[in-house]
Amino acid sequence: MWFRTRLSALAGALLSASVSVLPANAQQPAAVPATIPLTITNNSGRTGAVYIYNLGTNLATGQQGWADAAGTFHAWPAGGNPPTPAPDASIQGPASGQSTTIRLPKFSGRVYFSYGQKLVFKLTTGGLVQPAVQNPSDPNRNILFNWSEYTLNDGGLWINSTQVDTFSAPYAVSVNGNTTGHLKPGGYNAVYNSLRNTGWGGLIQTAPDGSVLRALSPLYGVETGALPANAMDDYINRVWSKYTSETLTVTPFGDGTKYFGRVAGNVMNFTNSSGAIVTSFQKPDSASVFGCFKLLDAPNDQVRGPISRTLCAAYNRSTLLTNPNQPDPNSTNFYQDAVTNQYAKTIHTQMIDGRAYAFAFDDVGNHESLVHDANPQQSALTLDPLS
Known part of the structure; x- marks a missing residue:
C-alpha cells in the first residue's frame, strides 16, 4: 500500500472527489488535464542543493513508480529480498531564493524534498520502501527532508502539508492560490522549544553535528521509547x-x-x-x-x-x-x-491558519492542512525558513 494503515483516512480523503448534481443548463467543470504545474519555491534561506522526488501510484494503471520533471510516469522495476536500490528519481530543486516548476501527473503519491543529500529509496518484491526515520539504522535518518501527499484525478487536486509521521523542514502548499501550511514567524523553532518545555523533547531527532532534523510523531515516540507508553x-x-x-x-x-x-x-x-x-x-x-x-x-x-x-x-x-x-x-x-497530544497542540498553535495534519484523523471537523480544487490550474510548494 502507498499510504500506511494509520493514514488510511487521509488516503481516502485525498482519493475521494466531491459529487454534485448540476442543473441541465449549467456549465460543466473543465476536464482536469493529464498534468498540472507544481512550482517549488525555496524560501528556506538554506544554502546547498535541494532534491525533489515525485513518487506514487499511477491512477490509470495502478502501477507504482515515479514521475520526472515533465510529469512522465516511470514504473519501478522489480525489487528484491533483500531490497535493491531504486532508480535515481531525483529532480534538481531550486537554489535558495529561486523557484523550479515540475508537472504533477494523475497520481496518488508524495512529493519529497531533501536538503544537501539525495534520499535513499529501495525496492522490495512488494514495492517501494519508504524512509522510516524512527528506525536509527534507516539510511535517511540523518538527512533533513520532508514530503507532501497529493492526489490528482478527474475530481481535481488534493494536496496537503502533513505532520502525521514527523514534524520537519517546514513548507506550505497551494492550489490556485489557496494556501495552507505556513508556520508563524519563528514557529519552526517554537515547536521544538514547546516540546522540550512540556517534557516531550525526546521526540526530537538531531544530526551528528547537533542540528535539529525533526520531531517524531507521538506514536513513533511510544514505539521507540522516546515517549512513555502510558502518556495518555x-x-x-x-x-x-x-x-x-x-x-x-x-x-x-x-x-x-x-x-x-x-x-x-x-x-x-x-x-x-x-x-x-x-x-x-x-x-x-x-x-x-x-x-x-x-x-x-x-x-x-x-x-x-x-x-x-x-x-x-x-x-x-x-x-x-x-x-x-x-x-x-x-x-x-x-x-x-x-x-x-502536546505534539498536535503545539503544531496547530504555530500554524498561521491553525490548520495541520498532526495525527491521522485531524480532518475530523476540517482542521487539517489540506487544499483542494476541482479545476486546478496552478499548484505550489513553498519551502519555508528553518527558524
Whole structure:
C-alpha cells in the first residue's frame, strides 16, 4: 500500500472527489488535464542543493513508480529480498531564493524534498520502501527532508502539508492560490522549544553535528521509547470512568445520524437510534490513540470507521471529558486538558491558519492542512525558513 494503515483516512480523503448534481443548463467543470504545474519555491534561506522526488501510484494503471520533471510516469522495476536500490528519481530543486516548476501527473503519491543529500529509496518484491526515520539504522535518518501527499484525478487536486509521521523542514502548499501550511514567524523553532518545555523533547531527532532534523510523531515516540507508553493513560482512564454512567453521543456525518456510547467493563458499546449495538471498542492504549489504529481501528465502512475517527480525534484533542457530544465543533476547546497530544497542540498553535495534519484523523471537523480544487490550474510548494 502507498499510504500506511494509520493514514488510511487521509488516503481516502485525498482519493475521494466531491459529487454534485448540476442543473441541465449549467456549465460543466473543465476536464482536469493529464498534468498540472507544481512550482517549488525555496524560501528556506538554506544554502546547498535541494532534491525533489515525485513518487506514487499511477491512477490509470495502478502501477507504482515515479514521475520526472515533465510529469512522465516511470514504473519501478522489480525489487528484491533483500531490497535493491531504486532508480535515481531525483529532480534538481531550486537554489535558495529561486523557484523550479515540475508537472504533477494523475497520481496518488508524495512529493519529497531533501536538503544537501539525495534520499535513499529501495525496492522490495512488494514495492517501494519508504524512509522510516524512527528506525536509527534507516539510511535517511540523518538527512533533513520532508514530503507532501497529493492526489490528482478527474475530481481535481488534493494536496496537503502533513505532520502525521514527523514534524520537519517546514513548507506550505497551494492550489490556485489557496494556501495552507505556513508556520508563524519563528514557529519552526517554537515547536521544538514547546516540546522540550512540556517534557516531550525526546521526540526530537538531531544530526551528528547537533542540528535539529525533526520531531517524531507521538506514536513513533511510544514505539521507540522516546515517549512513555502510558502518556495518555490518565486521560483515557478518566474518559472510561465518565462514560460508565453517562452517554457519549457521536454524530460523524452531516446528516444527523447519531450513535450512543456507554462503557460496560472494558468495552464501550455504541448503539444506533433503535438501541441496537452497532460496534464496540476495547479500552484503548496511548499508541492506539496517537496512531488512530489498533484498538481504535477505523475500517472504510459507514459505521465503525466514522465512529472511530471521531473518537480518535476527540482523544487526541482531549475534548471527551468536557463535551459528551462529539465531534466538538469549537477548536478553542481543543488540547485544554493537562494530558493531551502536546505534539498536535503545539503544531496547530504555530500554524498561521491553525490548520495541520498532526495525527491521522485531524480532518475530523476540517482542521487539517489540506487544499483542494476541482479545476486546478496552478499548484505550489513553498519551502519555508528553518527558524
